[in-house]
Amino acid sequence: MSLETYRKKRNFDKTREPSGDRKPARSKTRAKKLRFVVQEHHASRLHFDFRLEMDGVLKSWAVPKGPSMDPADKRLAVMVEDHPLDYIDFEGEIEEGNYGAGRVAVWSHGTYELKEPGEAVQQLEAGKLEIVLHGRKLKGEFNLIKLQRAEDDEWLLIKGNDEFAEPGWKLKTMLKQ
Numbered sequence: 001m002s003l004e005t006y007r008k009k010r011n012f013d014k015t016r017e018p019s020g021d022r023k024p025a026r027s028k029t030r031a032k033k034l035r036f037v038v039q040e041h042h043a044s045r046l047h048f049d050f051r052l053e054m055d056g057v058l059k060s061w062a063v064p065k066g067p068s069m070d071p072a073d074k075r076l077a078v079m080v081e082d083h084p085l086d087y088i089d090f091e092g093e094i095e096e097g098n099y100g101a102g103r104v105a106v107w108s109h110g111t112y113e114l115k116e117p118g119e120a121v122q123q124l125e126a127g128k129l130e131i132v133l134h135g136r137k138l139k140g141e142f143n144l145i146k147l148q149r150a151e152d153d154e155w156l157l158i159k160g161n162d163e164f165a166e167p168g169w170k171l172k173t174m175l176k177q
């Protein structure tokens with residue numbers, strides 16, 4: 001399990017975030033749809049957490065400006081620790097004194113698939129993940145491209161040029177700042 005870092009950063013007696021101890025329910029169908037979520041997180045700095053269900057955890061990136069439906073926007077996405085699957089619908093307040101204190105709201109959710117057949121984990125390791133999102137706010141192709149020379153685990157999240165692309169698209173937050 002790769003949730004060690006996630007757990008180390010948090011005290012589950014003090015935060016309402018899930019500990020990830022609960023075993024995720026296994027789907028019986030093979031062609032299980034993988035889920036994604038984008039959480040708006042009003043921590044010391046507002047950012048958007050982009051998470052993809054993969055290998056029994058949520059692979060996670062902190063996106064300072066949030067995703068965009070405009071292919072011209074290259075959004076920095078810093079990979080952070082894997083989160084447990086039951087974080088996918090977490091909303092509410094992470095109280096003062098806890099890691100990431102601040103309000104969290106689900107900004108967008110849905111399912112995703114790989115653009116081409118293959119393994120998501122392999123694409124992730126190769127530093128180029130091409131996915132198709134099926135959500136209400138986020139639709140169509142998105143690419144996550146790892147920046148090779150970056151010190152941190154920095155990636156770019158970029159909307160693919162497809163029929164869902166919206167030049168000039170502007171993000172609206174769910175919660176008041």
Ligand code: MN
Nearest residue numbers: 041049062100
């Ligand atoms: Mn966050």
